[in-house]
Amino acid sequence: MFAALSEKHEHKKVLPDLEGAENGVVMRFAPNPSGPLHIGHARAAALNDAYIKQYGGRYILRIEDTDPKRVDPEAYEMVVEDLKWLGLAITDTVTQSDRLHLYYLLCTQLIERNGAYVCTCDNEQFKELKNKKTACPCREQSVETNLVLWDKMLTHGFKEGEASVRIKTDLNNPDPAMRDFPAFRILDVPAHPKVIAHVYPLMNFSVVADDHLLGVTHVIRGKDHIANTRRQRYIYDHFGWKVPVYRHYGRMGIEGVVLSTSQMRLGINDGTYTGWDDIRLGTLRALARRGISPEAVKNAMLAIGIGDTDISFSWDNLYSENKKIVDPVANRYFFVPEPVTVQIEGAQPHTAHAMLHPSDTARGTRTLEFTGTVLIPKSEVSPDITMLRLKDLFNVKISWDNGMPSFTYAGDSLADARAAKAHIVQWLPAQATIPCTILTQEGEMVGACEPAVRSELGKVIQFERVGFVKIDAVGDAGVVAYYTHK
RNA sequence: GCUGCUAUAGUGUAGUCCGGCCAAUCAUGCGGGCCUUUCACGCCCGCGACUGGGGUUCGAAUCCCCAUAGCAGCACCA
Numbered sequence: 001m002f003a004a005l006s007e008k009h010e011h012k013k014v015l016p017d018l019e020g021a022e023n024g025v026v027m028r029f030a031p032n033p034s035g036p037l038h039i040g041h042a043r044a045a046a047l048n049d050a051y052i053k054q055y056g057g058r059y060i061l062r063i064e065d066t067d068p069k070r071v072d073p074e075a076y077e078m079v080v081e082d083l084k085w086l087g088l089a090i091t092d093t094v095t096q097s098d099r100l101h102l103y104y105l106l107c108t109q110l111i112e113r114n115g116a117y118v119c120t121c122d123n124e125q126f127k128e129l130k131n132k133k134t135a136c137p138c139r140e141q142s143v144e145t146n147l148v149l150w151d152k153m154l155t156h157g158f159k160e161g162e163a164s165v166r167i168k169t170d171l172n173n174p175d176p177a178m179r180d181f182p183a184f185r186i187l188d189v190p191a192h193p194k195v196i197a198h199v200y201p202l203m204n205f206s207v208v209a210d211d212h213l214l215g216v217t218h219v220i221r222g223k224d225h226i227a228n229t230r231r232q233r234y235i236y237d238h239f240g241w242k243v244p245v246y247r248h249y250g251r252m253g254i255e256g257v258v259l260s261t262s263q264m265r266l267g268i269n270d271g272t273y274t275g276w277d278d279i280r281l282g283t284l285r286a287l288a289r290r291g292i293s294p295e296a297v298k299n300a301m302l303a304i305g306i307g308d309t310d311i312s313f314s315w316d317n318l319y320s321e322n323k324k325i326v327d328p329v330a331n332r333y334f335f336v337p338e339p340v341t342v343q344i345e346g347a348q349p350h351t352a353h354a355m356l357h358p359s360d361t362a363r364g365t366r367t368l369e370f371t372g373t374v375l376i377p378k379s380e381v382s383p384d385i386t387m388l389r390l391k392d393l394f395n396v397k398i399s400w401d402n403g404m405p406s407f408t409y410a411g412d413s414l415a416d417a418r419a420a421k422a423h424i425v426q427w428l429p430a431q432a433t434i435p436c437t438i439l440t441q442e443g444e445m446v447g448a449c450e451p452a453v454r455s456e457l458g459k460v461i462q463f464e465r466v467g468f469v470k471i472d473a474v475g476d477a478g479v480v481a482y483y484t485h486k
Numbered sequence: 487g488c489u490g491c492u493a494u495a496g497u498g499u500a501g502u503c504c505g506g507c508c509a510a511u512c513a514u515g516c517g518g519g520c521c522u523u524u525c526a527c528g529c530c531c532g533c534g535a536c537u538g539g540g541g542u543u544c545g546a547a548u549c550c551c552c553a554u555a556g557c558a559g560c561a562c563c564a
Contacts, residue, residue, distance in 0.1 A: 185562035464524040
């Protein structure tokens with residue numbers, strides 16, 4: 001008995017169980033293709049992914065492009081790329097603009113079931129009636145009339161704004177948002193980039209149609225959809241379909257990056273941002289560029305879970321997850337910020353062997369040839385510092401004369417350096433160094449690094465005493481790196 | 487305003503359904519120490535929370551009520 005109890009305590013589930021998931025699940029991630037994916041999307045994407053991996057089943061990517069105003073033709077590809085980067089087990093991909101005929105068909109059936117009607121009321125007028133819990137005249141039309149009007153909608157008999165299809169719900173529902181919400185509308189402009197159409201389903205209709213058609217069993221989405229879930233239930237009831245299991249997680253506040261697609265686009269167009277992967281943006285491609293690994297993103301999202309309380313996203317937690325992944329694999333190099341060139345007196349040429357990774361000796365070393373002149377960080381040259389240890393090399397004594405420092409060799413003994421509490425600093429041979437700029441979200445850090453860093457293009461490395469960076473570009477002019485985190 | 491939802495340390499999270507294993511878990515952060523030729527990693531120690539007030543009960547983080555706060559929705563967006 002006690003064993004059972006303690007076991008219960010030790011069995012920490014990563015995520016809470018989903019009801020009715022024992023025999024596998026069908027879940028979906030359903031983004032609007034208006035831009036690349038950002039951290040907010042990653043939560044839904046990762047949560048669904050984790051459950052599908054836990055229970056087995058299918059993972060449907062459903063591109064929800066039923067509003068031509070909010071479709072960026074380039075986003076289709078970006079979304080797929082971003083999900084690929086995240087490493088999700090997507091099994092099916094559907095695009096709603098390919099499926100308009102299905103929605104039309106189901107709409108006809110729904111009208112035949114008397115679950116929907118074509119409303120030709122002025123929008124303001126309808127809203128007024130709705131708020132008074134009063135049916136608009138269109139609601140009383142016969143099924144036959146509705147079918148005629150529906151056909152008229154589809155055959156350009158109405159112009160934009162002149163007619164819509166509404167779902168019959170409960171006009172006495174205390175929440176006005178529930179009362180006879182729209183299911184289809186006419187949009188003459190803009191043209192849809194993927195399909196010729198002018199009658200488009202609204203999200204609540206197309207989502208129900210697809211969730212049912214695709215056999216979706218569980219839906220995990222943000223709580224901004226709670227009202228939609230209630231609306232969608234009316235459609236399920238009209239058709240007599242089985243309703244999926246829903247989970248709505250709370251709002252996630254994310255500070256420090258730009259997330260609004262329109263704001264990002266604006267900034268890119270006016271040159272404020274370099275592109276969708278500008279590191280000031282919260283897109284997944286920006287995180288990737290900064291050296292955040294997809295596993296870290298997923299782990300951080302799973303740690304947040306599906307709670308329905310509002311939370312604030314913690315960059316610290318993400319960085320911590322990323323460090324766990326990156327630290328064991330990142331090679332170490334010297335970066336000297338704001339370098340000053342100093343001549344060391346009294347030292348013979350030395351060859352320093354510095355480990356590529358301190359806890360993985362098998363990875364080998366890099367060699368730095370000392371021939372007399374080195375670069376060291378400017379911050380290490382100040383009157384209150386009298387001794388330094390050049391890491392993996394030797395000790396240096398600094399003496400000050402009239403405010404001018406001079407540097408002399410002070411032995412190889414590490415013990416001496418320790419005894420003197422000397423800083424162990426990164427350095428570079430003056431004859432073997434390349435310029436290096438580290439771009440951070442706040443600005444840039446200029447310095448120099450080991451030439452060998454050029455072979456780490458695209459990888460995350462650690463500049464000792466500085467932090468992890470991703471090597472973004474290498475060239476004759478030097479190296480550009482993005483600061484990942486400490 | 488109307489309709490709902492939520493409320494555990496700086497942050498995230500477990501526990502809340504079925505009240506006692508909870509003087510509240512784990513992670514992160516912060517402070518200190520050890521290790522170390524990085525201010526990294528690892529290890530050890532510490533800091534820090536049940537929104538407030540009533541009620542029910544032998545007993546409440548857990549149930550009920552009120553208050554407060556936050557959030558969501560109230561689009562011919564998703």
